[in-house]
Amino acid sequence: MDELKQYVDSLFSHQKASSETADLKDEIYSNMLARKNDLVQQGFPEAEAIKQAKAGIVSVDSIIGEQQLTYVNRYKTEKFQTLLLAGIILWILSIPTILVGIKFFSVGAFLLVVLLGILYLTSRKKEPSLVAFVDKQACKKGIKNVWLLWSIFFLVCSAAVSAVLFGSNLWFSRPRTITGPYQLGVIIARYYLPLAMVVFPIAVSNFSKILRDNEKMNGNE
């Protein structure tokens, strides 16, 4: 079988088949073949011509997604800014948990704020006029994944907390007693922590809007 044809097939092996991808596949193959034939005509040996034609495209991911010309550094800076804000909110939300003696959450949130702050400030220093293509669909997919991750995290955490807290009643027939407001506070805090983390998926949800805002319009400058 034709080596170029095989190569193009392999480029598309992890892509969902559709009429759009089938057309793109034909187009890429015909252009690669044209390049190879052109190189052979220029006197290159067949193997070298095939190698060079293949090198023209090493992945089709960036072609299939919906690409947007973007001010990448501004985009990155605004993303960090949003995450920084979410981190600060998380830190504020963590303060009540100190009252019931849970310190690690507040300390962790504070360290996260410091880290995001540093990332934000270094990103701000980078060349703001730099442009590159960013995949819009990949951005949306990323947002969905963050929500999924948080949902799983929340479910696992609350299931684990519930099992530890109330399982003692089921497994050891030793009922869990809530003796006072402090005890209740500790129990609530354990559910509250994973719930408070929701600030991150909410923040990340803004990424597609941030991406739109940082589009470089064609020839408008």
Place this chain on the structure above:
Amino acid sequence: MPFENISSNLIRGNIDAFILKVLQEQDRYGYEIIKSILRKSGNAYELKEPSLYTSLKRLEKEHYIQSYWGDESLGARRKYYHITSDGIEYLHRAILQWQSAQKIISKVLMGGTKNG
């Protein structure tokens, strides 16, 4: 920023216009477009294939170009592109914009030290 970066950034903003320019002469398929731009640039600029396909996709979405399948040659379907009247208009605008930008940049960067 290194020089290479600036120059590639400057060029990147004009890829769409490059493609429209070579399509204005005649309908062409992908590799032909790359070759024509390379020739026109005096062998100084070769458009990369991924950039070609994303540009073509964008231009077609904006109705600046139309595509059609040509005859099967050597066992491969070739996709040809044709510039539309909107595309020609866009190209003219891009040329005017480039001329005025070039004037400004030259004036500032290469003008005398005391001028007006």
